[in-house]
Amino acid sequence: MTKFSKSQINQNFDxxxxxxxxxxxxTEASRCxxxxxxxxxxxxxxxxxxxxxxxxxxxxxxxxxxQTILSENILGGTCARACPTEILCEQACVRxxxxxxxxxxxLLQRFAxxxxxxxxxxxxxxxxxxxxxxxxxxxxxxxxxxFAHRAALLGHQVVIFEAEAKPGxxxxxxxxxxxxxxxxxxREVDFLxxxxxxxxxxxxxxxxxxxxxxxxxxxxxxxxxVGLAANHQLGIPGENLPGVEDxxxxxxxxxxxxxxxxxxxxxxxxVIGGGNTAIDAAVQAKxxxxxNVTLVYxxxxxxxxxxxxxxxxxxKNGVVILLWAKPIAxxxxxxxxxxxxxxxxxxEGTLQGTGNTLTIPADKVLKAVGQKYALADEPSxxxxxxxxxxxxxxxxxxxxxxxxxxxxxxxxxxxxxxxxHGKRAAHAMGxxxxxxxxxxx
Amino acid sequence: xxxxxxxxxxxxxxxxFWLASAPPTDKYINxxxxxxxxxxxxxxxxxxxxxxxxxxxxxxGVHHDRSRGILGINxxxxxxxxxxxxxxxxxxxxxxxxxxxxVIGSMMAPIEKSAWQELAVKIANSxxxxxxxxxxxxxxxxxxxxxxxxxQVPEMVxxxxxxxxxxxxxxxxxxxxxxxxxxxxxxEAAQRGGCHGLALINTVNSITSVDLDLMAPTPTVDGxxxxxxxxxxxxxxxxxxxxxxxxxxxxxxxxxISAIGGIETWRDAAEFIxxxxxxxxxxxxxxxxxxxxxxxxxxxxxxxxxxxxxxxLDDFRGKAVANTVDWNDLNLNFDSKAFIKQxxxxxxxxxxxxxxxxxxxxxxxxTNSQGLRRFTVLDDHCVGCNLCAHVCPVPDCIExxxxxxxxxxxxxxxxxxxxxxTDVPVSKNTEV
Numbered sequence: 001m002t003k004f005s006k007s008q009i010n011q012n013f014d015x016x017x018x019x020x021x022x023x024x025x026x027t028e029a030s031r032c033x034x035x036x037x038x039x040x041x042x043x044x045x046x047x048x049x050x051x052x053x054x055x056x057x058x059x060x061x062x063x064x065x066x067q068t069i070l071s072e073n074i075l076g077g078t079c080a081r082a083c084p085t086e087i088l089c090e091q092a093c094v095r096x097x098x099x100x101x102x103x104x105x106x107l108l109q110r111f112a113x114x115x116x117x118x119x120x121x122x123x124x125x126x127x128x129x130x131x132x133x134x135x136x137x138x139x140x141x142x143x144x145x146x147f148a149h150r151a152a153l154l155g156h157q158v159v160i161f162e163a164e165a166k167p168g169x170x171x172x173x174x175x176x177x178x179x180x181x182x183x184x185x186x187r188e189v190d191f192l193x194x195x196x197x198x199x200x201x202x203x204x205x206x207x208x209x210x211x212x213x214x215x216x217x218x219x220x221x222x223x224x225x226v227g228l229a230a231n232h233q234l235g236i237p238g239e240n241l242p243g244v245e246d247x248x249x250x251x252x253x254x255x256x257x258x259x260x261x262x263x264x265x266x267x268x269x270x271v272i273g274g275g276n277t278a279i280d281a282a283v284q285a286k287x288x289x290x291x292n293v294t295l296v297y298x299x300x301x302x303x304x305x306x307x308x309x310x311x312x313x314x315x316k317n318g319v320v321i322l323l324w325a326k327p328i329a330x331x332x333x334x335x336x337x338x339x340x341x342x343x344x345x346x347x348e349g350t351l352q353g354t355g356n357t358l359t360i361p362a363d364k365v366l367k368a369v370g371q372k373y374a375l376a377d378e379p380s381x382x383x384x385x386x387x388x389x390x391x392x393x394x395x396x397x398x399x400x401x402x403x404x405x406x407x408x409x410x411x412x413x414x415x416x417x418x419x420x421h422g423k424r425a426a427h428a429m430g431x432x433x434x435x436x437x438x439x440x441x
Numbered sequence: 442x443x444x445x446x447x448x449x450x451x452x453x454x455x456x457x458f459w460l461a462s463a464p465p466t467d468k469y470i471n472x473x474x475x476x477x478x479x480x481x482x483x484x485x486x487x488x489x490x491x492x493x494x495x496x497x498x499x500x501x502g503v504h505h506d507r508s509r510g511i512l513g514i515n516x517x518x519x520x521x522x523x524x525x526x527x528x529x530x531x532x533x534x535x536x537x538x539x540x541x542x543x544v545i546g547s548m549m550a551p552i553e554k555s556a557w558q559e560l561a562v563k564i565a566n567s568x569x570x571x572x573x574x575x576x577x578x579x580x581x582x583x584x585x586x587x588x589x590x591x592x593q594v595p596e597m598v599x600x601x602x603x604x605x606x607x608x609x610x611x612x613x614x615x616x617x618x619x620x621x622x623x624x625x626x627x628x629e630a631a632q633r634g635g636c637h638g639l640a641l642i643n644t645v646n647s648i649t650s651v652d653l654d655l656m657a658p659t660p661t662v663d664g665x666x667x668x669x670x671x672x673x674x675x676x677x678x679x680x681x682x683x684x685x686x687x688x689x690x691x692x693x694x695x696x697x698i699s700a701i702g703g704i705e706t707w708r709d710a711a712e713f714i715x716x717x718x719x720x721x722x723x724x725x726x727x728x729x730x731x732x733x734x735x736x737x738x739x740x741x742x743x744x745x746x747x748x749x750x751x752x753x754l755d756d757f758r759g760k761a762v763a764n765t766v767d768w769n770d771l772n773l774n775f776d777s778k779a780f781i782k783q784x785x786x787x788x789x790x791x792x793x794x795x796x797x798x799x800x801x802x803x804x805x806x807x808t809n810s811q812g813l814r815r816f817t818v819l820d821d822h823c824v825g826c827n828l829c830a831h832v833c834p835v836p837d838c839i840e841x842x843x844x845x846x847x848x849x850x851x852x853x854x855x856x857x858x859x860x861x862x863t864d865v866p867v868s869k870n871t872e873v
Contacts (some may be wrong), residue, residue, distance in 0.1 A: 023509070030508040033834045037806075039814065071547045097787035098835050392451030 004289045006261040011286035013017065013260055016178040016313075017107060018231060029058040032103045034435055035094055041106060042094035045411070045420045050089060054108055066116030067124050069109055072423075074149045075142055077117065077188050078171050079416045080110035081179045084276070086309045088416070110233040123194035126215075128391075131155035133433050135217040137264060137422075138206050140417045141169020143225030143405025145192055146422030151223075154430045159205035159219070170415065173252040176280040177260070178287070202302050207375050214398060220436075221429045224388065224396070224403040225310040225422060228371035228413070231296070234272065238330030239367075247281035247368035254284055265289035266364030270339050271319075272327055273368030275305035281366045282319045293319045294353040296362060298326040300346050326353065327365075336365050374405050384409040395426035402429050443746040444482075445739060447754050448790050449720035450612040450697040452570045456481035457710070457754060458735050461640075461701050461722035462547035462573060462616075465732075467521060469531035473538070478732035479739065480498055482543025484640075484722060487520035488528055489549050490560055494581075497650040502649035502659040502669060505676040511729055513675035513703075515647045517660060517667055519581045520549055525560075529567040536568040537598045543590040545614065548605075549587050556607035557601055568749060571612035574605060574636075576627075579620050580669045582735020592618035592643070595630035602634025614699055617641040617683075619676075628693045638697035639687065642680045646672025649817070652862065673725035677703030686767045688717030694762075705734070706742025714754055715761035719743035740798060740799045774848035777825035779803070779818045785838040786812035792829035800828050 004012065022030060032054040040050045049068050082300040083089075085106040116124075119223030120180040129394035133156045137144040140162035148158045166172050175185075193200075204210045206226060215222045231246040234237060243266075257263055265288040273276050274297035282295045295314060297304055300323055304311060312320060325341040332338065339362040342353040373387045382389040382397040387409040394402045394410075406413040406422025411421065445456040459482035460466050460475050467486040475483055502515045536544055546564035550556040555601055561572055564792050575582075576592030584588040591597045602615050615631035617624060619642040628639055646668050648658040658666030660752040680702020687693045700718035704710055705726040713721055726734050751757045781792065782803075796804040803822035807815045818829075830839040 027508055033787075033789040033791060035788075036794035038790075039788065039812070042812070094789045096785040098785075 003291065004261075006259070009261040009287070009289060010259065013177040013181065013187060013254075015278075016176075019114060020104070020107050020111045022111075024058055025108060026060070028108060030052045030105050031095060031099070031200040032058075033094060039077060039092035039094065040089040043089050044072075045088070045414065045416045046079070046090075046423070047420075048072045048076065048109070050105055050109075050132035053112055054103065054105070057108060057112055062112055062115045063119070063121065063124075063252075067110035069112055070116075070124060071181065072193055073416065073419050074146055074423075075171070075188060075415065075419050076109055076385070077113040077191075078142070078175075078180070079419065080106050080113060081184065082175050083169070083414070083416050084307045084309070087224070087307050111255045112289060117191060118256070123191070123196075125153055125195060127153055127197060128155035130157075131430075131433070132221040132296075133157070134159070134218075135429060135433075136161060136215050136402070137223045137225060138204075138210070138212075138215070139163075139169060139201055139223055139225040139227060139405070139407075140189075141227050141418065142171060143227070143407075143418035143422040143425075144169070145169035145189065146224065146419040147223045147225060147402075147404065147426045148198045148422075149192050149195055150423045150426035151429065152195050154426060155218075156197070156430075156433075158198045160198065160200045161206070161210055162200055162202050162216075163205040163208075163226075163229075165202055167200050167202075169225075173255055174248060174277075175415075176251070176284055178284075179254055180255075199225045202322050207378055212378060212380060212401070216398070220433055223422070223425055223429065224401065224407065225372075225405040226375060229374035230372045231367060232370040232372060234327055234367055234369065236306065236329055236330065238336065238379055241330055241332050241336045242334065243363055244330055244365040244367070245334065245367045247273065247277050247366040248371065250366050251277070251284065252283055256287070260288060263288060264265065268292045268294075268361040270294050270296060270327075270360065270362040270363040271366045271368055274299070274303065275368060275369075275370070276307070278366075278368035279306045279310040279314050279319075281368055282314055283317045285343075285364075285366070286319055290364070292361075294362075295319050296322045296324055296325050296339075296341060298324070298328065299346075300324060325358070328353075328357065330362065330365055336362055338362055339365055345396045371406075375407075393428040393432075394421060395428065398435075400429075400432065442753065443743045444753055445743065447719065449543075449699060450571065450614065450736040452482075452543055452612055454720065454737055455482040455541055457544060457714070457719070457721045459483055459545070459699070459720060459722050460727060460732075462487050462545075462575065462726075463724040464516075464518065465724060465727050468523070468528075469535055472531075472535050472544075474543050474688050475727075475732045476535070476539045479735050480542070480857070482545065482570075482734065484545040484547050485528065485532060485569070487547040487549050487578070487588075488525055488560070488564060488637070489520045490551075490556060492524050493522045493524055496522045497662045499660045499662045502647075502666075504673075505669075511673060513647075513671050513673035514725060515644065515649045515669035515671040517580050517662075517669040518803055520575070520578070527564065529563065532564075532567040532569060543570050545571045545573050547573040547575050547616070549578070549582060552586055552591060552597060552601065554604045557604045561605045561608045565611050569611070571614060571637070572605060572609065573616050573640055574601060575616050575643070576601070576761055577616050577641075577650060578670065579616035579618060579644060579646040580667060588621055589618040589643070589646075592627060593621055594617075595626045598627050599630040599634040602631050602636045606635040612637040614638045614640045616643055616701075618643045618684060619679055619702075620646045624686050624695065625690050628687045628690075628696065629666050632693060632696060636696075638699055638719070640699040640701060641687075642676065642702045644672045645676050645679060647671035658769045670705070670740055673729075674703045674705050677705075677709060681712060684713060684718055685716045685762065688759060688762045689765050693815075704738075706826040707738045707745060710738055710742055711745055711757075712761075715760050716765065717759040717762050719754075719758065769853050771852065772850045773853060774851045775844065776844040776846050776848075777824070778820050778823045778844055779827075779829050780842045781816055781818060781829075782838055782840065784814070785814060786845040787835055787838075788816075789834060790814065790816065791832045791834065792816055795832045800824075800826055804829060815829045 051067040090102040171185040405418035507675040546569040578588030582588035700713035
């Protein structure tokens with residue numbers, strides 16, 4: 001039984017932030033001081049020239065603003081929606097100091113990119129002369145797409161091999177629905193593909209029907225951007241009961257269901273974890289109509305991976321956040337019915353169970369305790385911290401094989417970071433291909 | 442207790458705020474609403490000889506700032522387009538209903554003695570307190586030999602002013618156009634003609650924008666545009682200078698000035714009074730916000746006066762005139778340096794790039810290991826130009842501090858580097 005009507009549920013997954021209209025955008029843009037060597041640029045992993053694009057909005061050169069954004073970040077539309085701006089560009093905004101409130105950079109970026117896309121203009125970037133090189137990207141997520149676009153601009157022919165049925169990676173399957181309303185992920189991929197020279201092959205999974213060795217033979221260069229496809233498990237009794245699933249799976253199902261009111265909303269839903277995935281799962285469960293949603297995290301709020309803004313969003317949506325508790329068992333007959341939690345405490349610097357337990361009803365348990373690199377059995381790639389090792393040029397230990405995004409050991413697991421990795425890897429691969437060609441001559 | 446009561450060219454007014462001759466004073470209902478809102482007087486929209494003029498549809502152009510605030514507007518409207526008799530009857534009515542408020546009749550006629558004198562007498566008979574001669578309108582009327590076509594020729598200014606003075610026994614204001622090379626020529630001409638007061642400035646000739654789709658200046662009338670009269674906040678600096686030029690000129694400094702030009706707040710009003718204005722006329726601000734804006738003009742002016750200890754407007758009228766001098770009277774030994782108050786600095790770098798690119802490379806930009814951006818003035822390079830303080834988005838963050846260099850006052854005529862030096866500086870020891 002859900003407490004929302006069908007139309008209400010679908011409305012619940014509409015844009016969380018309403019986009020700015022033209023007047024709002026120009027007014028907000030006028031708050032920007034047009035800083036010199038602006039701190040927001042430094043704070044942006046893709047180094048978008050933020051003061052310039054905001055100035056362009058102010059001068060009503062919206063097309064120019066979109067070009068400024070997209071030239072550094074071809075997925076600027078998704079990043080405008082999904083970036084935790086509160087810990088990136090907006091945190092660095094100087095307006096925090098005198099007005100106590102940053103310029104709404106994310107919303108302005110969305111305004112510029114959306115206005116540009118809505119105008120249905122020709123693709124704004126031109127490819128270089130054909131380089132004669134063919135390169136492959138594994139994974140059509142943010143890293144692979146950004147790599148492919150930049151490689152295509154450099155004149156290469158690109159084939160993307162994607163495991164899933166749709167491109168986009170987390171943009172399509174992983175971000176909360178209310179951040180990516182109106183099928184934006186696919187719309188953005190369509191726009192990106194307009195550059196030309198990129199082909200996507202679906203249902204191609206590395207380590208399954210796709211081999212790295214073969215790719216290295218068939219292509220001049222390979223970029224791996226496979227993300228983190230596996231989930232950490234709880235390792236507790238009852239974990240395999242029906243009703244217990246990975247939060248990423250829950251979110252992917254929700255994202256792929258057009259009429260979200262057709263999905264069952266658990267009466268008592270428990271999310272385990274403290275990151276943004278946990279928040280995305282909990283808030284969406286609440287918006288789907290679950291009566292009681294409890295987010296359980298084993299430490300205090302200050303240790304949560306989710307940003308303060310996301311935690312606040314969860315509370316505003318009626319999610320109960322239970323801190324200093326960890327799951328020790330899931331009970332139930334045919335399916336999950338309750339979860340046993342043990343209170344925790346920091347004793348002499350280590351997190352320990354206190355022996356005090358509580359049991360709460362849980363007909364659905366979502367696990368969001370982190371994702372991990374899933375191709376650890378690809379023996380030829382060196383790993384670091386359980387992920388693919390790369391140097392500062394995003395080269396793996398294999399010549400001609402580059403990697404970026406969440407699957408490499410560098411940087412934070414952010415969409416915008418993945419875009420930057422893909423972009424830089426494309427340039428690094430370009431230099432590599434050029435050097436190899438020169439040696440061959 | 443402060444008092445805004447004043448006397449302008451012999452006319453008593455409960456406050457110095459009059460509405461200028463323009464659409465807001467076009468007819469009875471507007472003027473009634475203005476008086477109910479608290480305005481001290483109005484200059485009725487310019488009256489001409491029948492038949493009335495025809496006005497266009499599409500009359501105003503605009504110069505917006507980037508937040509859709511209005512810096513200025515221009516207009517291509519002509520004088521009153523209603524029959525003279527209707528205007529005069531309404532003036533009589535409003536005079537009866539609001540005996541403590543001032544009504545001035547603005548007028549314009551072809552350059553013929555009889556035309557000006559007959560019209561002046563008719564308007565005077567309606568009971569106005571005075572007449573204002575519109576020699577300023579820079580569009581339309583000037584093409585018919587009126588408005589600025591008269592105001593731009595000092596001899597005509599003098600002649601027409603004299604004709605009207607001979608015809609009526611009322612205070613006469615001559616309204617001056619700013620579209621000239623030297624405002625003193627027309628001010629002195631009006632004085633020779635015998636005016637009781639000057640009203641300035643009229644609007645500035647302008648094109649506010651070009652419609653890039655129609656490829657025509659705005660406001661467009663059926664695909665074509667014409668230059669119009671620019672007014673509002675943007676023209677205030679021009680008006681302040683012209684008022685000051687008259688107020689500090691030996692020949693004209695005794696003249697009564699009713700100041701016009703971008704007055705939007707009490708502060709604007711106080712600035713014009715400090716430069717010698719006796720009265721103030723407002724139009725654009727009322728057109729943008731309605732007549733209610735006079736409330737803050739009055740209250741703000743009174744609060745300012747109370748704070749400074751001025752009981753009457755006369756207590757500070759003209760107080761800034763003596764300090765408005767020729768460049769040659771400025772002290773070249775005066776030295777000031779920018780000082781950035783670090784606690785207030787938000788780190789935007791605007792001061793740095795303005796100085797670095799366009800001034801004297803006097804602001805250093807350092808980033809420490811924590812990424813903190815710090816801007817510091819290099820005193821040896823700073824010439825005290827004020828640019829950084831102006832571009833800084835935080836008020837009072839950059840302060841211009843006077844350097845006590847122990848040097849005596851030294852002007853250009855006294856300066857050793859002046860090849861035409863005539864004056865020898867007074868030595869510091871002998872200075873009183």
